[in-house]
Amino acid sequence: MVMLPREAYTDPAVLAWERRHFFAAHWTCLGRADELSTGTTYCATEVGDVGVLLTFGDRPRAFANTCRHRGHELLQQGESSDRRAVVCPYHGWSYELDGAVLAAPRMGEAFDPAPYGLVELPTEMWHGWVFVNALGTAAPFSEYVGGLAGLVAPYRPELLVLKARHSYEVAANWKTVVENYHECYHCPLIHPELCKVSPPTSGDNWDLPGAWIGGLMDLRPGAETMSLDGKSGGIPLPGVDPRTVNYLGLFPNLLLSLHPDYVMTHRLVPRAPGLTWIECSWYFPAEVDDPSYAVEFWDITNREDWAACESVQRGAESPHFRPGPLAPAEDAVYQWVTLLARGYLGKSLY
CATH class of the missing domain: 2.102.10.10 (Rieske [2Fe-2S] iron-sulphur domain)
Incomplete structure (x- = not known):
């Protein structure tokens, strides 16, 4: 199991193909x-x-x-x-x-x-x-979403209200951003805040139909949510697991992070092979007045991730870069790369 070739992250012709055959041709x-x-x-x-x-x-x-x-x-x-x-x-x-x-x-x-x-x-x-x-x-939307529908429905995001939004320009390929999102192999080295509230080796990945990948992670004992002190300043969402966070990616451009008390999304738009615009949004019950406990945590974590992705991009642009092997903890990255490979070959994504 190895990464995609260098050109997938650096070649303008590849991005042009992706914009037509991944973004325009799918949902x-x-x-x-x-x-x-x-x-x-x-x-x-x-x-x-x-x-x-x-x-x-x-x-x-x-x-x-x-x-x-x-x-x-x-x-x-x-x-x-x-x-x-x-x-x-x-x-x-x-x-x-x-x-x-x-x-x-x-x-x-x-x-x-x-x-x-x-x-x-x-x-x-x-x-x-x-x-x-x-x-x-594209395939019918219900087939495209597949098993993701059952995971998202309990959070009822359509009833939640936008309470905060940050936009980022990240000097990295859009696929690198998604790959980083779908693994915590890197967490002990660059996310000390995250590791305090969620064990980086916890959870497992889903294996359900649809053009998406993802999995869940646990909260540490005593932690109520993903925040700097593990405390929630919000309201628990009814009917959802209070001890886990789902990290789900619907191809090609929507990342859904489902927390016990809020929903966070990242929406990606590739600008160039080495540039991605990212809109990060936080949705809460209407009664929540102060979302800062979640926004502060994830803005720190986002920026740690963006710095890592930008370094990966610079490394991928080196003439000496060769695709490296994936670790067992990067199983979701392998699923993502496999999905992309199927798309490049004109096969069904699921």
Whole structure:
């Protein structure tokens, strides 16, 4: 069992392929619907290398960000609007939030606009998060999530409220970040805070269907949650195991950390072979006023991880780097690399 070759972490051509065949071709998380829709009726983003327009009418929908007249972008990436209709800035064609043509100026009385609605893309809502399949080629979402659904459901993250968020620019490949997340072989050397509240050799990995990997770890006796002193300043989530934390990664870009009293997510967007944007979010019951006990702990831990990932990236860019063997404690990394290898070969991810 060895790592992927150097090019997987350093070659722009590999990342370009991944953006099309991993991020655009599968179910990519774009964030929480309530946050994406605040103050806007539609916005533009990218899913992998495909421009996507999100609209918020009766429900969140995704469309190709291209006008059906001459292909002009309806919005530039990162832009948003609060108008009740999507208007192309080139020739003024406009669309309802459900994608139907609203007006096609000066096209003549004989023109039938019905066949020229926006190209809709598969969209799914899952526990409050919006997922889009930008190529329309992914497996049904229920099969894609598979056994992960039963692990996440007891935490009811859709009922939790965003209480804190940090964004990071990490000078490392997106896959390195995921690999680091899925093993604690490194914890005794770089995470003294974590090891005080959770034994780094505890827990086990799940073996359930779906395009995801992950496992759980135990809390030490006397620890209530993952915080610097092991104490919780929040509210226990009903119906979940109070002694374990689940660390789960849904391919390609959502990491879910399920705690006894809060849910933390990392959402990844690759910017370059050696650069990844990471959005870290903390969700708590609405009654919790102060999330700092969890935020402080994980910001310290995140930054320790990012420094390690950046060092791995620099090492991988060395002409002398060769893929090294994986230890038994890196079983989840092996599962992740195997999933990636299946994807590279065009096989099913699960």
